[in-house]
Amino acid sequence: MTELPRLRPEPIPAIHPLPEYLAEGRRKAWYEEMKQIFQVPWMGVVTMAYAHYPTFYETLWQGVRDLCASQPFVEGCLGNRAFVETEVAKLEPAPIGGRLGEIGYARREIEAIHQIIEVFSHGNQPYVVLATITRYLLEAGDMGSTTDPGAAPPYVGRHAPPFDVPFILMEAHHADAPTRDVYEDLERVLNLPFVNTDYRALARWPSYWAMAWGDLRRAAGTPAHETICQAVHDRCVKLAEKTLPNPGGLTAETLRRAAEKDAPFEEIRDVCRLFQWLLPGLVTNVAYLRAQLVASIA
Numbered sequence: 001m002t003e004l005p006r007l008r009p010e011p012i013p014a015i016h017p018l019p020e021y022l023a024e025g026r027r028k029a030w031y032e033e034m035k036q037i038f039q040v041p042w043m044g045v046v047t048m049a050y051a052h053y054p055t056f057y058e059t060l061w062q063g064v065r066d067l068c069a070s071q072p073f074v075e076g077c078l079g080n081r082a083f084v085e086t087e088v089a090k091l092e093p094a095p096i097g098g099r100l101g102e103i104g105y106a107r108r109e110i111e112a113i114h115q116i117i118e119v120f121s122h123g124n125q126p127y128v129v130l131a132t133i134t135r136y137l138l139e140a141g142d143m144g145s146t147t148d149p150g151a152a153p154p155y156v157g158r159h160a161p162p163f164d165v166p167f168i169l170m171e172a173h174h175a176d177a178p179t180r181d182v183y184e185d186l187e188r189v190l191n192l193p194f195v196n197t198d199y200r201a202l203a204r205w206p207s208y209w210a211m212a213w214g215d216l217r218r219a220a221g222t223p224a225h226e227t228i229c230q231a232v233h234d235r236c237v238k239l240a241e242k243t244l245p246n247p248g249g250l251t252a253e254t255l256r257r258a259a260e261k262d263a264p265f266e267e268i269r270d271v272c273r274l275f276q277w278l279l280p281g282l283v284t285n286v287a288y289l290r291a292q293l294v295a296s297i298a
Contacts (some may be wrong), residue, residue: 006280017049017051019048045194064250071153077126080129081283084228084232095295097295098296116202121283132237132239137255138256147245179210186213189217212289220285228284
């Protein structure tokens with residue numbers, strides 16, 4: 001496998017995500033197209049950060065759109081999810097449903113939390129694979145096992161969870177002091193420059209989130225946890241390099257030239273490194289949060 005180490009850029013680059021409500025024209029259309037193909041209700045911060053660089057984002061999305069809509073891509077994402085959830089179970093997350101019930105949570109409230117986690121468990125997978133493909137093209141070389149369109153038949157049907165969940169994000173400026181303290185602790189423990197969408201959505205239930213994070217922080221950063229994060233990274237690199245086809249024929253040279261039209265290459269490279277570093281940790285942590293709840297809703 002090509003050497004593409006899991007790498008947190010130093011210093012952390014500035015990111016400039018283009019929010020959905022500010023996207024216009026072609027970028028707005030691509031946002032909607034990406035959500036439809038990924039079968040997700042939100043644009044990830046990673047792709048909103050890419051969209052700050054319009055030539056780069058257009059070249060990337062036009063080049064990988066057919067791949068992302070394909071059966072091999074979806075199967076790769078589903079395989080990653082099954083792998084990380086199996087591995088996280090070995091960390092033996094403490095069940096949380098009983099403790100939530102003791103402080104007054106009804107079953108339907110626990111189910112609402114579970115549904116949000118299911119959406120993220122599914123939706124983070126295409127983002128982490130796309131982030132890896134993007135970094136691979138910028139730093140390693142051409143991706144894909146073949147450029148034959150026949151190797152990428154479209155995925156037919158629904159692969160996302162059958163939930164229509166409201167996305168209500170608890171931003172730091174909405175939150176009370178205890179929740180802001182949890183955010184600051186999360187950034188410190190996970191070494192993150194911002195609080196991911198997933199965590200802000202789950203903080204809609206502040207007492208749940210404080211309890212869940214209290215458990216997760218004891219596992220985060222341990223050798224066993226880091227081993228899972230590294231394995232997710234390695235699986236995604238293998239998908240980019242050897243497993244997935246490249247029906248759009250996007251080349252490393254084409255994407256690098258597009259990046260250089262928008263900003264210094266190193267700037268965009270470091271943004272891509274940042275997200276490709278943090279997303280394996282995010283999918284591992286969401287799998288942990290899911291494992292805390294699954295016994296409660298069985």
